[in-house]
Each structure stands twice: as structure tokens, then as C-alpha cells.
Amino acid sequence: MDRKDHQIIRALMADGRLSNQDLAAAVNLSPSPCLRRVRLLEAKGVITGYAALVDQRAMGYPITVFVGIKLSKHDQATVGAFEAAIATIDDILDCFLMTGEIDYLLRVVAADLDGYEHFVRQRLHAIEGIASIDTSLAYGVVKQSRILPLPI
Structure with a gap:
């Protein structure tokens, strides 16, 4: 390039x-x-697609939650089942594999706190192999960008 x-x-x-x-x-x-x-x-796969950037609040999802997941085991079956299940849940916008205390960091959107509770109880708890779930609610956005820092 x-x-x-x-x-x-x-x-x-x-x-x-x-x-x-x-x-x-x-x-x-x-x-x-x-x-x-x-x-x-x-x-070449450098440009992978085109999408509209949509305001999540305008679409009825004002709550952003960061969810730390720790798995009970790290064998292929547990990891594969977890990652396959996460890929099917639309409420999860991003899932990052992490180093450190947690195994995965999820960015989740919800309409309200009841909606988030439903997500945890019905969707996350249904995934076998999760040892712990740590939730942090975002109460504001300082910076959000999808533009990579490219050389000039």
C-alpha cells in the first residue's frame, strides 16, 4: 500500500x-x-465492507455495558462453545479476547437496566463454561471513533 x-x-x-x-x-x-x-x-481485504453509523440512543439502546467474562476452563470445547454462542447474540456489539484477569471483554447495548438483566439471565447464563461475569456501565462517551490512525 x-x-x-x-x-x-x-x-x-x-x-x-x-x-x-x-x-x-x-x-x-x-x-x-x-x-x-x-x-x-x-x-485484498483491506476494505472489508461499508456500513451506516447509527446512533444507538436514537434506535432505543441508550445503555452501554462492558462485560468482563472469565471462563471456568480454557479447553478447546469450552472456548469454542463460548465464542460460537457469543457470535449469535445481537446485543453484543464487540467481543475481545483479553489478557489479564478476564478472558473476554464484551460491549453490550441495552434499552434499559431491566433489558440488561434479561440479557444476563437469559442469554449469558445459558452459556456453559462461564465462571464469572463482571459488569461496568458506561454513563457517558468521551471519544468513539472507527477511523484508524493512518500515516499521512
Whole structure:
């Protein structure tokens, strides 16, 4: 990847709805070479998709919860079953494999505290192999970004 590819990626991270014409102008290329570069970045898996950023509060999910999970065992069966189960739960937006005291950190959204309680009791408790669940409620957002720090 060269500087021009970084410019294209930066522009698309800022506005994924840019037309090829506008993108080409923003990165100082003609439309044909710009489109070729975008298609190549997609084919290489650098650009993995395009999505709308949606305000979770506006969609009825004002609560963000960070959930630390510790597994009772770390064998292949327990880890595989846990990760497969987590992948099917829409309330979980992110699941990170961690080092340290917890095994996984989940970012979960909920409509309210009753909704979060239901999520824990009905969804998390149903997953075998969880030794402990540690919950931290976020009461504000200082910074949230999906834009990677690319070299200029």
C-alpha cells in the first residue's frame, strides 16, 4: 500500500458514501485509477465492507455495558462453545479476547437496566463454561471513533 491508498482509505473512513467521482477528486486521481485502487483494496481485504453509523440512543439502546467474562476452563470445547454462542447474540456489539484477569471483554447495548438483566439471565447464563461475569456501565462517551490512525 502506498500513500495514495492511505488517502483513499482515510477519505472512505470519513465518508463511506463518497461517489467514485468525489473520492477521486479528494485524493487527486482521475476516476478510473481511483476505482481500480478501491477494487484492489476490497479484493485484498483491506476494505472489508461499508456500513451506516447509527446512533444507538436514537434506535432505543441508550445503555452501554462492558462485560468482563472469565471462563471456568480454557479447553478447546469450552472456548469454542463460548465464542460460537457469543457470535449469535445481537446485543453484543464487540467481543475481545483479553489478557489479564478476564478472558473476554464484551460491549453490550441495552434499552434499559431491566433489558440488561434479561440479557444476563437469559442469554449469558445459558452459556456453559462461564465462571464469572463482571459488569461496568458506561454513563457517558468521551471519544468513539472507527477511523484508524493512518500515516499521512
